[in-house]
Amino acid sequence: TYDPVTNLVYIGTGNGAPWPAEVRSPGGGDNLFTASIVALDADTGEYRWHYQTTPEDSWDFDNTQQLVTADLMIDGKMTHVLMQAPKNGVFYVLEAETGRVISADLFVPTANWMTGFDENYRPILNPDANYGAFGDRGFHVVPSAGGAHSWHPMAFSPDTGYMYIPTNYGSFPLVAEAGAKMGNQLLSINVGKSPQMPAPQLEGGGSYLLAWDPVKREPVWEQRMGSSRAGVMATAGNLVFQASGSNFQAFRADTGEAVWSADTQSGIVGGAASYELDGEQYVAVVAGQGGGRGGYWAPNYARLLVYKIGGEAVLPEPISFTPPVLNPPANFGDAEMLATGETHYNANCASCHGDSGRVSSLFPDLKYAAALNSPELFKAIVIDGILQSNGMVSFRNELSDADAEAVRAYVVTLANDLKDNPPPAPAFGGPGGPPPAPAPAPAPELHED
Structure with a gap:
């Protein structure tokens, strides 16, 4: 500063x-x-x-x-x-x-x-x-x-x-x-x-x-x-703007009372910006984090969204998509192999794909990977780097073939545990379908000076 x-x-x-x-x-x-x-x-x-x-x-x-x-x-x-x-x-x-x-x-x-x-x-x-x-x-x-x-x-x-x-x-x-x-x-x-x-x-x-x-x-x-x-913006109109997930909101700056919201179909993490053009105030924000409604495989609806009093633009309908099926092979490997796989996964995979298989980013959830069913394909990806052009680099210098197979065994156990203990169905009607269209939001009470 x-x-x-x-x-x-x-x-x-x-x-x-x-x-x-x-x-x-x-x-x-x-x-x-x-x-x-x-x-x-x-x-x-x-x-x-x-x-x-x-x-x-x-x-x-x-x-x-x-x-x-x-x-x-x-x-x-x-x-x-x-x-x-x-x-x-x-x-x-x-x-x-x-x-x-x-x-x-x-x-x-x-x-x-x-x-x-x-x-x-x-x-x-x-x-x-x-x-x-x-x-x-x-x-x-x-x-x-x-x-x-x-x-x-x-x-x-x-x-x-x-x-x-x-x-x-x-x-x-x-x-x-x-x-x-x-x-x-x-x-x-x-x-x-x-x-x-x-x-x-x-x-x-x-x-x-x-x-x-x-x-x-x-x-x-x-x-x-x-x-x-998500970032915050305060305006001279006694408003504070912030998103929570894909819900862009305005609160009273003095009391915190919620006064307006709009569904953005995608997550927002940065702060908004406000500007004036031809005597009108605008509020702009970038959406596109994705991941919250289907993860890696869902559309992320990356857009610059601009609001003003009386704005009439309507977002397109959400796009249906088909997520992958959780279909891991049977568990394999002894305790020593699984412990080795967990160690290497945490050291080499967790920063992108999440610790313990919990995805906290926009990278794919490996529990759903089709390559879990094929040791040859898993090795080709992890060791040989056949997906390097897509951003998945080779780990040949970090992992042996046996290490990669131990990682596959560990992720297979995570996938089967998820299959045996599925989470509650999403509130918007299950995987594969978009959430219902939100009710129309009221016009934002922006500062008009």
Whole structure:
């Protein structure tokens, strides 16, 4: 972020890897300048100041979330500040010129990676959260490694004085294992293992849109129709726009009341933009995440959608599609082979196709892959790279033929488990058919000035 008032450029920095500080830096140390805010002179690039939000980070708490400047009345004095709500769950208000911390408060109900702050606003780390020192014991970090606020843009309204934050309150299991990989990332965590203690029970956990008052240092409202996984835009018309999945919505900025929504047929993750043309206000947003209504095989309806008061355009009807059939072969392989397959799957496949077969991206769900029925075809894809032109590269340098067959055995067990324990049918009428057409949405109450 460039600030013309101070002529400084503010940079949020990433976290270290491997993730466990005990593995990454066994001798200790803060790992300066990871997980920090760094201010540089815009003319010379000279270092001016820094503040490290998460020293000795072990929890994937990168600090790259938006850095917002504003003028706030604090203790009766108008103060030019820099604000950030990073993954670690703390909302920071800093003096923009000097980096002096004015306030640092949890914007989620609890966090267990720290116990508080010292007199210099350095977080006091929880010794129990140093899971890298405890072998297989592990730790469930709160907030989760996905972040109390991830990369999705937050928004500040100078009219209400509130910051609107896509928020997630949850935990994440972490077990250290030096040398363990997630895909090609040397993170030294074993995603196939769980901590020995149960996950914490979090009252009020989940994903929501939060309005935060940076002056009073407290939440104003939360909207559970909102999301932690979509960007936010605030307008001068007392509206906040955000999507939740394929539902694009507007809420009152002062109260959080839902006032408008529109089905977009596809997921939205970025923030919207507003502009004026010939005296009319428009709101534009990009949809196209897909995956929510049929996964990899469904149309993703990637579109730029533009709304205005009185807009009459109607989306085309959803397209029917035929998803693949879950048809794995019988389970095969002994316990040792399956354990080998799980290890290699987590190290080489999980970052795209999901851990334990749970797909969290737009890559195909391997449990439905026809190649599971043919060891020759599976090898041709995984080892020989016959689908490289489609983006599936060869893993010849990482896996032997026997390793690839062990991965196939492991995925077959996941597929058969899903076949024997199917999830509830989708609410829109089962696989293969599109969801019913939504009811017409009311015209958005956009700012007309």
